[in-house]
Amino acid sequence: MVLKQSQxxxxxxxxxxxxxxxxxxxxxxEEMCTVAQGVHHGAAPIPEEAKWVKSKEVKDISGLTHGVxxxxxxxxxxxLTLNVKEGIxxxxxxxxxxxxxxxxxxxxxxxxxxxRTVLEALNTDLVCDxxxxxxxxLFLQIVYGRTQSAFSEDGLPVGAGLEDLGxxxxxxxxxMYGTLKKGPRYLEMAEGYVTGIALDADDQxxxxxxxxxxxxxxxxxxxxxxxxxxxxxxxxxxxxxxAVKIIDPRKE
Numbered sequence: 001m002v003l004k005q006s007q008x009x010x011x012x013x014x015x016x017x018x019x020x021x022x023x024x025x026x027x028x029x030e031e032m033c034t035v036a037q038g039v040h041h042g043a044a045p046i047p048e049e050a051k052w053v054k055s056k057e058v059k060d061i062s063g064l065t066h067g068v069x070x071x072x073x074x075x076x077x078x079x080l081t082l083n084v085k086e087g088i089x090x091x092x093x094x095x096x097x098x099x100x101x102x103x104x105x106x107x108x109x110x111x112x113x114x115x116r117t118v119l120e121a122l123n124t125d126l127v128c129d130x131x132x133x134x135x136x137x138l139f140l141q142i143v144y145g146r147t148q149s150a151f152s153e154d155g156l157p158v159g160a161g162l163e164d165l166g167x168x169x170x171x172x173x174x175x176m177y178g179t180l181k182k183g184p185r186y187l188e189m190a191e192g193y194v195t196g197i198a199l200d201a202d203d204q205x206x207x208x209x210x211x212x213x214x215x216x217x218x219x220x221x222x223x224x225x226x227x228x229x230x231x232x233x234x235x236x237x238x239x240x241x242x243a244v245k246i247i248d249p250r251k252e
Contacts, residue, residue: 046145049155055143058087058117063147064156067138071129076102080109080134081161084142087117093161094131095171102128118142168214185249191235198236198243207238209246 045052048062055061064083070076076099083091092113096102105128113121122139126132141147149155165171175188184205186194192212200206212233219229240246 046143047150048145048147049149050151050153058119061087061118061142062149062155063142063145064091064149064160065138065141065147067134067136067141069130069133069135069137071099071102071133075099076128076130078102078106078128078130078134080131080138081164082113082118082121082138082142083156083158083161084118085155085158087119089113089116089118089121091158091161093164095164096128096130097171097173099130102130105131168212168218170214187249189237191237192233194249195234196246197249198238198240198246200239200242201244205238206243207236207240209234209236209240211235 043054043056045054047053048055048060053060053062062085064081067080067082069078069080077097079095081091081093081095082089092110094106094109094113096106105126109126109128109131112124112126116124118139121135126135149160162169172190173188174190176184176186178184183203186197186205186208188194189208189210192210192214194208194210196209197205198207198209211230212235216226216229216233219232220226224232
């Protein structure tokens, strides 16, 4: 329907962003008549720190969440945790696995990320492709309201990212290996470095022994000699007491 000369062209409400520069339109668009945009209900709200927020700008984004990324050859991976307040990254935890060079990249990323907005971080080279991919995945999580702090009043405090590491501030890493001929080997569990695998009469695993390297280091820092620290940091899981034999997973 063509508007009459006496009619005022439809104008959106003032809450709509207006560009400060002159927009250039093609000839085809200039020749079109104006049609009112009747549907304008705004963005769908997302949960952020116990509030429903209609996010329109970077400063509207808050929350703590994670992203997992991988490099092109998929020989290494990164888990990235960010605590964002009003669009600005206040806290970053970078965990990597599978590639020795990624640890140096993570060290640089931990310096780069805090203080940047999530949009800046998305468009910043974080040194390693896996970390860049993790940042992309994290961005998708947080802008859609998928965060750990979505329903936590005032969000999570800066420092909450360290809770993923546990008391010893070490990443939760599991390392297992197995072959068809020789079977499985437990090498590293969340509890620590596996020193022995407990086997029953059928040579099936029924438990394991481990040493917590984080605890051992702490004991040594407090003055214990290495042998004493090693003994104090040991533990076991499963039916180790019922084992027919215990083998070293790295040697036997």
